[in-house]
Amino acid sequence: MAALEVKNVTFSYDNVTNVLENINLTLNDGELVCLLGVSGRGKTTLFNVIAGLNRPQQGSVLLNGEDITGQTGRVSYMLQKDLLLPYRTIEDNVILPLLIKGMKKREARLEADKYFAEFGIDGTQKRYPAELSGGMRQRAALLRTYMFSGEVALLDEPFSALDTITKGEMHRWYLDVMNNIRLSTIFITHDVDEAILLSDRICLLGGNPGTITDEIIIREPKPRSADFTLTDEFMRYKRSITDKIRG
Amino acid sequence: MNARLRSTISKIAFPAAALLLLLLLWQAICSFCDVPKFMLPSPSDVAKAFRDDWQLLMSHTRVTLTETFIGLFFGILTGFLTAVIMDRFSVVRKMIYPLIVVSQTIPTVAIAPLLVIWLGYQMLPKIVLIVLVVFFPISVSLLEGFSSSDADTINLMRSMGASRMQIFRYVKLPNSLGHFFSSLKISVTYAVVGAVVSEWIGGTEGLGCYMTRVRKSFSADKMFAVIILISVISLILIWLTVMLQHVCMPWDRQNKKNRS
Numbered sequence: 064m065a066a067l068e069v070k071n072v073t074f075s076y077d078n079v080t081n082v083l084e085n086i087n088l089t090l091n092d093g094e095l096v097c098l099l100g101v102s103g104r105g106k107t108t109l110f111n112v113i114a115g116l117n118r119p120q121q122g123s124v125l126l127n128g129e130d131i132t133g134q135t136g137r138v139s140y141m142l143q144k145d146l147l148l149p150y151r152t153i154e155d156n157v158i159l160p161l162l163i164k165g166m167k168k169r170e171a172r173l174e175a176d177k178y179f180a181e182f183g184i185d186g187t188q189k190r191y192p193a194e195l196s197g198g199m200r201q202r203a204a205l206l207r208t209y210m211f212s213g214e215v216a217l218l219d220e221p222f223s224a225l226d227t228i229t230k231g232e233m234h235r236w237y238l239d240v241m242n243n244i245r246l247s248t249i250f251i252t253h254d255v256d257e258a259i260l261l262s263d264r265i266c267l268l269g270g271n272p273g274t275i276t277d278e279i280i281i282r283e284p285k286p287r288s289a290d291f292t293l294t295d296e297f298m299r300y301k302r303s304i305t306d307k308i309r310g
Numbered sequence: 311m312n313a314r315l316r317s318t319i320s321k322i323a324f325p326a327a328a329l330l331l332l333l334l335l336w337q338a339i340c341s342f343c344d345v346p347k348f349m350l351p352s353p354s355d356v357a358k359a360f361r362d363d364w365q366l367l368m369s370h371t372r373v374t375l376t377e378t379f380i381g382l383f384f385g386i387l388t389g390f391l392t393a394v395i396m397d398r399f400s401v402v403r404k405m406i407y408p409l410i411v412v413s414q415t416i417p418t419v420a421i422a423p424l425l426v427i428w429l430g431y432q433m434l435p436k437i438v439l440i441v442l443v444v445f446f447p448i449s450v451s452l453l454e455g456f457s458s459s460d461a462d463t464i465n466l467m468r469s470m471g472a473s474r475m476q477i478f479r480y481v482k483l484p485n486s487l488g489h490f491f492s493s494l495k496i497s498v499t500y501a502v503v504g505a506v507v508s509e510w511i512g513g514t515e516g517l518g519c520y521m522t523r524v525r526k527s528f529s530a531d532k533m534f535a536v537i538i539l540i541s542v543i544s545l546i547l548i549w550l551t552v553m554l555q556h557v558c559m560p561w562d563r564q565n566k567k568n569r570s
Contacts (some may be wrong), residue, residue: 105439111465114469115466115469116468116469135468135470135471136469136470136471137471139469139470140466140470142462142465142466144462146460146462146463146466148463148480148481148484149561150485150487150559150561151480151484151561152561159467159470159480160470162476162477162480163467163470163471163472163480164471191561193561211470218515266470292321293514
């Protein structure tokens with residue numbers, strides 16, 4: 064069953080020029096779909112629509128069949144910057160979505176504590192974000208995203224602010240964590256390698272106004288290792304995607 | 311001896327040595343040049359005035375401090391409420407923010423006598439003056455803190471389904487704390503000065519009254535004593551504010567430690 068469906072979404076900020084036109088996107092349960100495209104094609108706008116921050120002029124967003132168009136608080140959303148609140152400890156940052164839902168602080172801490180080890184940030188509970196490295200902060204931010212909803216996550220270039228080595232580390236870590244957690248995810252990136260390595264399916268977003276121009280299925284079985292990026296298979300995917308982006 | 315202790319000592323030792331030299335010089339000029347006491351008392355005269363009038367000074371201090379704290383409390387309260395309302399309703403902000411700024415051009419000394427006429431010689435006009443003085447820096451800095459909250463963070467909170475109240479509590483309020491404490495440091499000194507000024511105008515108790523009395527009797531030594539006392543009180547209040555900030559913003563402590 065489709066976890067999330069975006070149906071015929073058209074969006075414009077000023078009711079004159081469309082930023083997104085007739086977007087159709089289906090995310091299956093447990094799947095990771097990458098939205099790939101050059102900057103300024105409305106990838107983040109599409110996320111804002113799905114997250115309910117922007118209401119589309121046309122079309123609808125369905126979560127497990129239920130219409131959630133324009134509703135916030137239904138799917139979890141993580142931005143490029145970690146956006147951890149500097150004045151809260153990592154633990155208190157992670158439980159924020161639970162507090163917003165009305166859970167008691169003690170309960171929320173207990174609930175979140177189960178996942179710290181799994182996300183590789185055990186021991187950072189009482190630290191402040193400024194004390195952690197970029198990679199660790201991003202892990203904490205991802206855990207916070209996960210705490211919000213274990214169903215559907217929108218990740219907007221979560222690793223793009225990191226240096227190449229840390230990024231590689233984060234990819235290995237991410238594949239590892241996602242092995243144990245079934246989280247249906249849409250992932251924005253402009254990094255073709257990252258898209259091929261992590262996703263089950265890649266949707267190319269292009270054109271002006273933005274629309275889904277192509278779809279590539281990555282058949283490599285999961286769990287994948289980072290060595291996948293060194294295979295001929297990987298290169299073939301990369302060539303075909305690069306060609307499609309160039310048009 | 312570790313480096314931090316050494317730097318603290320040198321931070322205190324140098325200005326202290328300079329102050330000591332200045333006092334010695336001052337004492338020497340007064341003793342050798344025969345300066346009349348009503349014009350410039352020597353440091354030892356001032357010290358003597360302190361000793362003689364200690365009880366009296368302390369009883370006046372109690373009054374002034376009471377006014378200061380009550381005034382600070384209500385000043386912070388009204389400043390906070392105004393900032394919250396201005397942040398929530400932009401119409402209100404557009405209407406009253408310019409008025410608040412303009413109101414600050416009115417000198418305190420000019421309002422004080424009016425307040426005495428309206429509210430009498432008791433504590434009330436003093437407290438009202440302090441509230442007026444404290445209100446401005448607090449409301450402006452809090453508003454600044456609220457509105458400088460990161461837009462992406464607020465969007466993230468909204469995407470989590472946070473209510474306006476929750477966004478205020480989890481993002482805007484903590485974000486404004488640094489601004490708040492900066493303005494509180496100014497406000498505490500303003501409050502003390504406000505109390506003293508309003509006591510000059512009318513009243514029977516407080517350091518301002520004491521000041522007026524010793525000035526009229528040409529007791530320059532006591533004048534110096536009370537001026538020093540007021541400075542010390544302001545310094546202690548600033549120090550208390552810094553301590554309070556230290557307790558209220560533990561993350562700031564961590565961040566500073568990491569930076570150094």
